[in-house]
Amino acid sequence: MYQEYINLLEAFRLSLMAENDPEVNKIVEQINETVANLKTGKYRAVDLTSQLFDVVSLVGNLMAFNDLKLNAFQSKV
Structure with a gap:
């Protein structure tokens, strides 16, 4: 079950990395932390x-505040 979450988060992270925006980088960092914890089973x-x-x-x-626009793929994720 976690593998599906990992795959979606990793795909979302890769699509966001093209933005090259410091605020988007915060999202990427949070995704990195979440994926790492999913992979290690560290948390419940x-x-x-x-x-x-x-x-x-x-x-x-x-x-809401910086007008981040998600493409169709990002919106589905």
């Missing part, structure tokens, strides 16, 4: 849910 479901929420929150804030 509640902690991972919190980390995934952090990723979504960062994306939402950047979209």
Whole structure:
């Protein structure tokens, strides 16, 4: 089950890296941390849910305040 999350997050991270924006880099860093924790099994479901929420929150804030535009692929992820 975690592998699906890892694949989606890694694909999303790669698509965001092309943005080359310091604010987007915060999202990439959070994704990196979340993926690392998913791969190691370091945290339980509640902690991972919190980390995934952090990723979504960062994306939402950047979209609201800095006009981050997601392409069709990014929106699906």
